[in-house]
Amino acid sequence: MKNIMEVFGVNTFTDSNLRKRVPKKVFEDFKRVQNGEIELSKENADIIANAIKDWATKRNATHFCHWFHPLTDLTAEKHDSFIEPTGDKDIIYRFSGSNLIKGESDASSFPNGGLRSTFEARGYTIWDVNSPPFIRENEIGTTLYIPTAFISFNGEALDKKIPLLRSIDAINKSSVRLLNNLGYDNITCVKPTLGVEQEYFLVKKEYFDKRVDLMFTGRTLFGAKPTKNQENSFHYYGKIKDNVLNFMAKLDYELWKFGIPAKTRHNEVAPNQFEIASIYEIANLSADQNQIIMETIEKLAIKDGFVALLHEKPFSYVNGSGKHNNWSLTTNENKNLLDPKSPTFLIFLLAVVEAVNRYYKLLRAVIATASNDLRLGGHEAPPAIISVFLGNHLTNKLENASISVVDNKIVCNGYTKNKLENVNMINISRDYDDRNRTSPFAFTGNKFEFRMPGSMGTPANCATMINTMISKVLNEYSDRLEKSSDKVVEMNNIMKESFDKHKRIIFNGDGYSQNWYEEAKNRGLENIRTTDVALKAYIDKENIKLLEDENVLTELECSSRYNAYMSRYIEDRLTEVKTLSYMVDKNIFSYAYKYLPSVLLDKQKDEILKILNKLYDKNNEMKTLIEEIEKTDVETKASLLSKKAFEMQTEIRTIVDSLENIIPSSIWDIPTYVELLYKL
Template structure:
């Protein structure tokens, strides 16, 4: 392990690598380009490209690729060889500045929501200079990966990264305006940071391959509950099995090589569910790193005879998987803008920025909801495992009391950290935090950051980070306008008014209680908060006129880009449910139905051959046969019904109506078809029921 720690960052081309290989002038220009202060010149790009090529080829790289994040929540890559022929018929390694900066993948075959037609194929990948190039080692070679943005020939954003980079620039500008107005003259840049917790399941590879539903949709479409689930809470933070710890150790080593500070690993709540979390990074780098983490988990699992499941809800009846986004703002001179300090009551910077978050979430909570809206995440949100679909903020009693005192001119006592002595000699006295944590809250303040718990495990954090940056940045811009007009004499009054008004007008979004409770659902409705439980309606807020105006006005997405994203995400919603429906029908017709009929025939033969055992025996067997045949009839009925609904959904040309039909008919159809399948699994002989069960999938590694 010591050697593994020494290898940290060996497969990533960091600033230190570049600094050793280029002149001071080129390095200075490169650093300025990272902060958006200047564009990288062609001359500097050539020098940097040569330095990266020399580093990569010495590590064995034969190919390079532009690595980007299209609107699939996955990554994409196009590989090119470094090799180029010369006039003397010799081969040389060549990698130019233009190769580094720009690539040209097909832009019409990825989801684009109508921005590109099939005949309009050209698109560009553009190097993100603030995210490090890295190499990946495979059995038969090494490839250099260059993190890039992905745009159309006409300049529209076709990926997840461009909106994030735009909003990182925007919130930096607005946060600096606020800091300057508050008297900060030293901070020159405000960075949006993310710490991303990744949950996932592991199953045996041979069991995964025996389930077409897992293979094609990422989740089990049927499966009777195992006799034991997660009710004993014996898996959560439990002893990690040797096979799993070996896998986790290999994941850590691969991540460390890529400069990703993988920090935490543990068992999660559900059986065979786990979590990995790195230290926080600047948002676009953290987003890239999370994509690498997911891909590394999947790749490493296969080497151990396992398959990693990143679906939000692979198994019914046990917890699903989320991706908690820990979002914060920090300055280039080391200040965390959400750190309360020793006395939050007098920390003006903290209270102003916290107020901006409260106000922005209340005003624009539909944006936070649609940023997490997918067909897969619908299975997870709202259960007693993940936050409800109702957006609220948890602040804790200390901060809530402070803001309430300021807003309403009170002097209520504020809880403070206290010492705890357990009166056991071997256990030291320790300081308690002044506030508790709330795992039922979608958006919780956790000490020096806000934890957004709604995103699903398969999503990219770039989407949610961009939305948070946009809405908080918008409110900060309004605060800046007020603060910039203040004089030295009026500044304290305006600061107090901003904090007080934010709490008075938007405290309805603050909820420190149990988000799982039915009482909160009723209370949220009284407060005027919506409960968008389904992705099809949540996504529609993307094209709300007020939201279109906001994201266009701050430069996050043009109106055309927003409309295109709605089209792409709504189409994906329909396609995912259609694929699930077709997959389930195929499994039923080719596997479950034949197995059920075989079992029914065996039962009938058994009854006929054993009539000598008396009427009571025969009656019991006939009732079992009747139940089996009843479920067989239900199978036929529900598959035919689902087939009709698939056709009905596919024939609907109006996209919003199509998503509503998919939600109404396909989701309910899948649930209805599952009932007889699960009933049959409970009684059919294992020799006839060829599928791995929940017991196999959840408890066997």
């Protein structure tokens, strides 16, 4: 491998690449396009496209593709070659500005939640000018990837990038508006940033290939608890095995070539679970980079004889995998508005608190999937009740009304760090407050950490909703300021009123405790446990008004997301119950019948037969329930799958796990938790 300084960003068409390849005026115009000041002209588009083609083909690229994020948690791509016949049995490389800017895809075949009929096929992919093109190298050939948005023929958003870009625009305008109202005329741009922590499991490919449930659903639908689990958290931050460390080194190297600043890697709590984290970027770029990270993890794992499991809960009894989203706001002067040293820190902090309190159901909706439902509420994943952690120090400051406005600048009195004395003979600074692993939405020094998102989901949804709801609150603050004759007094009133009205969402204690569940109910905070209930936030009138007011989603686009995500939930759950029933018929019964003739003790044989009879009855009940579910409407399907089918699935799993503990491993040839969790 080459030195990192030689390879960082070599596979990404950065600003420096563009600057070297186009006239100065074209580059300056393009930067104005990125800032939303002007539109990209056809002439400049052709010049930029030619520069990108020149760069890519020198890296052996033969094809280009528009890379987009449909309403799945996957990405999509359609490849076209650069070659074009010249008419004399020769070819040339051609890539025009129109090729760069716009592509066409089938908008009816992707999930669209009813926005498009089957016969209405046309959709467009549009280049996201703020996310740079990049190349991917394969054993034979290289492909240029152009990050794009995906819209229908009528202009509706069919993807996760367009709402994110709209929300970035919304919070930029609302933040600048508020800051300008407070006298900060030097602030002309505010961008949301995102730092993403990605967790994943690795299993040997030979074991994965023997588990139909892992192949079809991403998780084990049965598996007896091993005698050793994750007790004492020995795996957490432990010594990394050489073969895993080699994989991690290759992963970092590949990501660095994309210009992705992969920073942290370590063992996670569960056996064979790991984490990678990158340095924060502007939200839409961070979302794109996280998709590249996930795809690169899966691609490299296969090459090293592993399979990467990105499912939120691939194994029972141990930790699931999350994707912590670290969100903040940065100005054009590179100042973090959530840094406690910022003079406007408390305004933006309280805006976040208010936004989460008012729209917490939308935050629950954007992380709602069948797989993430399994993770929330245990093993370091936060509960489904959404709350905000500020820490006792900051909360006490707010409770004591220790906030003031001085010369249009907000200050927080006495918010300083303490010293930890005599720690290994070194004095170090102590943070203002401890961290809270059970908090869904925690302030962690100069950012908020949204801990609820699952490991498979794109960060785009979360960032979109956080940006949107905070933008709404900031605009309301500005509405009041602009009507006031004394903005200093009015801003002080706004902050005090906001805290008093919305402090119910602040909770600094143990989110797993039964006391919190009871207290949250008394505070009026709902415990939304399942996706079918959570997704209804998309079609709530107040939430639709929020999203329309901030120009992020229309009512039709909200409805489409409800329909698309509900359909995904139903299909994911149906796939699980069908796969479990299939494996019972094709695998479990055959193991038992193969073992029974060798059982000598009548009591043991009777016990096994009793278990098999119970399994047979339960599996037939499941098949009947599946037939019933498939005949019902969408909401009934979802309700039955989230409750009755899940309960039946759990009962069948318990029976199968009891058989696994009886039948010898020489007969039970499906890899168990021992192989999956402890052998790499």
